[in-house]
Amino acid sequence: MKVSIDLDKCAGHARCFATSPELFEIDDGGYALNAEISVPEEDEAVARDAVAACPERAIETH
Numbered sequence: 001m002k003v004s005i006d007l008d009k010c011a012g013h014a015r016c017f018a019t020s021p022e023l024f025e026i027d028d029g030g031y032a033l034n035a036e037i038s039v040p041e042e043d044e045a046v047a048r049d050a051v052a053a054c055p056e057r058a059i060e061t062h
């Protein structure tokens, strides 16, 4: 699975990082840094949690 983040939609809530600090990197302002993340099989459930946690709906899995 891959996660895409629309960095233009990201508003710096850092909720993705709070859901999984292993998958998501953020800058000092709380904005996501990576537009494309490869998700290991064991982290797929937490990746879906991050999709649900993003208030801007900026994260998609595919």
Ligand code: SF4
Residues within 6 Å of the ligand: 005, 009, 010, 011, 012, 013, 014, 015, 016, 017, 026, 030, 031, 032, 053, 054, 055, 056, 057, 058, 059
């Ligand atoms: S939760 Fe959404 S808005 Fe917040 S930092 Fe992550 S991608 Fe950006």
